[in-house]
Every structure is written in C-alpha cells, then in structure tokens.
Amino acid sequence: MALSRKLMMDGEQTVATTRTHVKVLFVPLVILLAVAFAGGFLAAQVGNSGDGYVRWVIIGIAVVLVLWGSVLPFVRWFLWTYTLTNKRIVEQKGILTREGRVIPLSRINDVSFEKNLNDRILGCGT
DSSP states (O other): OOOOGGGSOTTOOEEEEEOSOGGGGHHHHHHHHHHHHHHHHHHHHHTTOTTSHHHHHHHHHHHHHHIIIIIHHHHHHHHOEEEEESSEEEEEEOSSSOEEEEEEGGGOOOOOOOOOHHHHHHTTTO
C-alpha cells in the first residue's frame, strides 16, 4: 500500500514503496504445507468413523493453525510498508488500527546495515 496522497506534503513525491524481504514468509509457508499434509492425512485416516465428528475437529484445528501460522503472518507482512519520498521515510503498518513512523531525511545522519550469508544469497537489501 503506497503512501496516500492526503498524507503527503506539498511538493513531496514518492521515490519507492517497499516491504521486508519475502524470505520472512518461508516459515509460514512451511507451516501451511505441514498443517495441510498432516490435517489431510489424519482426516483420511479417521475416515467416516462414527458421525464424522472427529474429522471435523481435525479440519477445524487445521484451519485455526493455518490462519494463525500462515495467513496472519502474510497479512502482517503485506500491510507493513516502507515509503521513501524526496523529503522523508514513512513506515506504516496495520489495517484496523494504522500505525506509522515518519523520519525526515534531514534528521538522518548515519546508516548501518548487516547482511549475513543467507541475505546475500537471496539478494535481500538490494
């Protein structure tokens, strides 16, 4: 989500809008695949025994785990943006309650970074 026009100052132009690297979604993807596999396997093993109550409990638990472990992290990642303009850096996050941080470019006097081997291989920060 780009910075809204009503939040921009006079003469301000957006240079770039970005998010953290997509690598932060690796663990939620693994959770999604593991829960889908385990839930499907367990639901198939239970079959239609009884009135099917156990199967629906397994499916319900799987849905809650997927929402909590995969969907929520994706939504959080998608809605957390950094916008660089010609006058400031703006960090925005949240959907129901929007939070933000604004740093004027004139206040920045030092930039530091750290890139480990995984970050360099994946091209993070480029």
